[in-house]
Amino acid sequence: MQTIRSDERSILQRAAPILAVICQVGSTFLPALGFGEQIGERSDSVRTLITPSGWAFSIWGPLFLGCLIFAIWQALPAQRFNALLNRICWPASIALAAQGVWAAYTQFNNLTVVSAIIIFVSLIGLLMVLRTLVKHTEFTAKERWLVALVFSSLAAWLTAASIVNVSATLRYIGVSGEMTYPLVTAAMVAIGGVIAALATVRSRGNPWYALVFCWALTAIYFRGGQEEGMIALACIASGLLVALAALIGIANPHNRRHWLGI
Numbered sequence: 001m002q003t004i005r006s007d008e009r010s011i012l013q014r015a016a017p018i019l020a021v022i023c024q025v026g027s028t029f030l031p032a033l034g035f036g037e038q039i040g041e042r043s044d045s046v047r048t049l050i051t052p053s054g055w056a057f058s059i060w061g062p063l064f065l066g067c068l069i070f071a072i073w074q075a076l077p078a079q080r081f082n083a084l085l086n087r088i089c090w091p092a093s094i095a096l097a098a099q100g101v102w103a104a105y106t107q108f109n110n111l112t113v114v115s116a117i118i119i120f121v122s123l124i125g126l127l128m129v130l131r132t133l134v135k136h137t138e139f140t141a142k143e144r145w146l147v148a149l150v151f152s153s154l155a156a157w158l159t160a161a162s163i164v165n166v167s168a169t170l171r172y173i174g175v176s177g178e179m180t181y182p183l184v185t186a187a188m189v190a191i192g193g194v195i196a197a198l199a200t201v202r203s204r205g206n207p208w209y210a211l212v213f214c215w216a217l218t219a220i221y222f223r224g225g226q227e228e229g230m231i232a233l234a235c236i237a238s239g240l241l242v243a244l245a246a247l248i249g250i251a252n253p254h255n256r257r258h259w260l261g262i
Helices: 011-029 039-045 054-074 083-109 113-135 141-172 182-202 207-221 229-250 253-260
Strands: none
Touching: 011 054, 011 083, 039 083, 054 083, 054 141, 054 207, 083 113, 083 141, 113 141, 113 182, 141 182, 141 207, 141 253, 182 207, 182 229, 207 229, 207 253, 229 253
C-alpha cells in the first residue's frame, strides 16, 4: 500500500486554485456570451471622483496571466510537498474565487453593498496570503516570481479596488450624489494611502505591493485629480508616502533579498 506523507498536498488542495482561477477569469466573459453588462459600463454608471482612469484596469491582463501560471505551476507533481503552497492554498483559492463571484455579481447587479462585501472577502484572503509571504523564511526563485509577485500585486490592487467599490456603492445608494463631496473623496484617498503605506511597512517594504498601489493612485490622479485639486494633492501625498515606505523597507538587505532576490 502506498503511504501518504503528512505534509503532502492533497489533490483537492492542488485543484482548488485551478478551479478558483477558472471562476476568476471565466466570469469576466459572461457579457460576451450575452449575460449581464460589462463591468466598465457598470462602473461608469456610478462613477465617482475616486474612480480610476480606464487604462488602469489593463493591469487585470498581467494579473490574470500571473494567476493562471501560478495555478498550473502549483498543481505540478513537483510541488506536492511545497510548504509555502500548503499554507497559502485555501486563502488564495478563496480570494481568487471571490474575484470571480464579484465580477459575476457586478455584471448583473452593479456596485452595490453586496459587491463591496464580496471584494472585502477577496481582500482579506489576499492579506492572509501576504502575511504568510512576509513571514516566509526564504523563497525559491519560482516562489518569488510566481507567488510573491502575483499575490503582492493582487493584494495592492484589491486594496485600491475596495476603496473605489465603497465609493461607488455610496453613490449607488444615493449617499454621494452626483460625484460631489471632493473633500470626502480626497480624505478617502489619503486614508487609503496611509493604509497602503502601513501595509508596505508591515510587509518589509514589499516593492510589488507599493508599485501596484501607486499605479492605482496615478490612475485616480489623472481622472478625479484633474477635476479637483485636493484629490490630486491627496494622490501625490499618498503615493510619496507609499513609495517612501517601500524604499525604507528594501534599503534593508534582508528585505531586499526577500522580495527581489538581490
